[in-house]
Amino acid sequence: MRNAVPQEIEITKINESKISQVDFENLAFGKVFTDHMFICDYVNGEWQTPKIVPYGPLTLDPSARVFHYGQAVFEGMKAYKDDQGDTFLFRPDENFKRINKSAERLAMPEFPEEYFFDGLNTLLKLDDQWIKSGFGNSLYIRPFVIATQPSVSASEADEYRFMIICSPAQSYYSGDVSVLVAEKFSRSASGGFGYAKAAGNYAGQFYPTKLAKEQGYQQIIWTDSNTHEYVEEAGTMNVFFRINDTLLTAPVSDRILDGITRKSLIALAEKQGYNVEVRPIKVSEVVDAFNNGSLKEIFGAGTAAVVSPVKAFGYKGEHYELEKQENSYASYFKKSLMDIQYNKAEDSFGWRTKV
Structure with a gap:
């Protein structure tokens, strides 16, 4: 600066x-x-x-x-x-x-x-x-x-x-949130401008989110516009899943915002030796992981919220409550990132810029 x-x-x-x-x-x-x-x-x-x-x-x-x-x-x-x-x-x-x-x-x-x-x-x-x-x-x-x-x-x-x-x-969000997996509505489509922070992208989210709130959920996990089989974002944030000890998130595309918090969490996790996979993730994989006990955490990542843990999700009329994790990835990565932002830890990435 x-x-x-x-x-x-x-x-x-x-x-x-x-x-x-x-x-x-x-x-x-x-x-x-x-x-x-x-x-x-x-x-x-x-x-x-x-x-x-x-x-x-x-x-x-x-x-x-x-x-x-x-x-x-x-x-x-x-x-x-x-x-x-x-x-x-x-x-x-x-x-x-x-x-x-x-x-x-x-x-x-x-x-x-x-x-x-x-x-x-x-x-x-x-x-x-x-x-x-x-x-x-x-x-x-x-x-x-x-x-x-x-x-x-x-x-x-x-x-x-x-x-x-x-x-x-x-803090942007207070407490953990519950999310509803989208089965009909889409945040963006291939060839569109979902990757841009355009005002219209957010205006189009308000109505489906309103319907989700009427069902007791705070946000939506958006799915792909073609099949609604793949998870993409959560509310106004990128979304991460922890299955066993692997951290999963969808790749960016012309539908998904290239979130700065998202890429920072990936870099932090990789540097700390966590197993990170950036790949398409099916909703069915998330549900199966819940059913077999390997789904440990879901959390959103964005500038306003930093890291926002998800305590439950809804899909096809079913409600899935996640167990609270001791020493969660969400709390660890949030503190690690904020320690850099607030000059409480070494910034080996060169991310922090003094005004």
Whole structure:
């Protein structure tokens, strides 16, 4: 991360911080935002002068194409503060690469690397007091791009807005979750844009998840769109299965998000000598493993939740309760990853980046 504030960024500071109004002991995820936000517009084929301004509402034309054709992509990142008061990001280069990969799939312009990192670095330093020390505390960072050109003609826009907003966070999920294996609905399809962090991917999940909640489940394990025989993701996370002492997860594809937490857990597990298999996994294999006692754990992995254990799953009208594991893989990998993120352990991978 660069330390100097670039001359290109125009900064307008708030008159008075709202931080004194925030109860940091009782934060609802994603509902409280810091004092400032980063904005950069794309007009006439060029990204304009980036700005940092007080957090507040936007004014957009009702015909802005994001409202009509869904050109919107985003990222999820976190900043962590250690016990000495230093702030770190976790693999931010991966977020930068992925948001541009997502943008390309939706015919949106690539955002410059210098603007991304200088803007993020400056914003985090400006709102540093919002980043609290303490294991589990973090600042959730949401970069996103939307199509702002006023027009309802069905084609890609010529004007866009790149933004970064930040929200202080604690744990995303409280406790273990129950999931329902999808038999009808799909998160994405081959040839689509499931690998992109596009807004529409998430909008399409809400209705099936609503139906699952009516049956007593919190999330869905998504299956492939062709046969619904293979597991792919869990809710908004990548998903792992522990069968005996082997850790299994599905390979990424044009349907499955290349999760940064996912690839980090795989690297951690392999370095520690765990047996890891990245391959297609049938739902029937998971059910058989449960029935013969070899299915030990299921857990989701993502930026917001880090690692979210699954206590039960439903499939074809049957409910399967997993036994609580002593010294679970989920708790071990979560602590190992967070120790790196919070500067409590050596980072032999070079993932931690100081702000």
